[in-house]
Amino acid sequence: MTGVDELDPVIHAAVRLRITATLATVPGDGSMSFPRLQELLDLTAGNLATHLRKLEEAGYVTVEKAHRGRVPVTYLALTTTGRRAFEDYTATLRSILDPAG
Structure with a gap:
């Protein structure tokens, strides 16, 4: 049986889940600009940057600065x-929501 304690705590925070879910829609090796992600999620720049730092520290997100x-x-x-x-997070969540699945 799968439990909530098996959900990745880095992704489980609501804002980080929204960030990863949004970035997961970008095909392949594509990327999204910071302002676009900020606009889509309706977050302040500081709030977004703080959560991105956690995701980057976990090795889940790359941040590339360019001109x-x-x-x-x-x-x-x-x-x-x-x-x-x-993908693992969403699979675990599905198994929690529909254990008979």
Whole structure:
């Protein structure tokens, strides 16, 4: 039997779950800009940055800083580990919600 204690605590925080779920929609090795993710999730820059740091420390998200012309831009993407952790998280959650499944 699968329990809530088996859910990944890094992803389980509501904002981090929303971040990983959103980044999981980006195909393949693609990335999303920080402002776009901030807009989609309706978060302050500070709140988003704090949660991204936790995900980056866990190896779930890559943060790439670049320039578009003279404008700095930050791109975010799930790592292979992060994508797998999100898939495992959702599978565990499904088994909790439908144990007869």
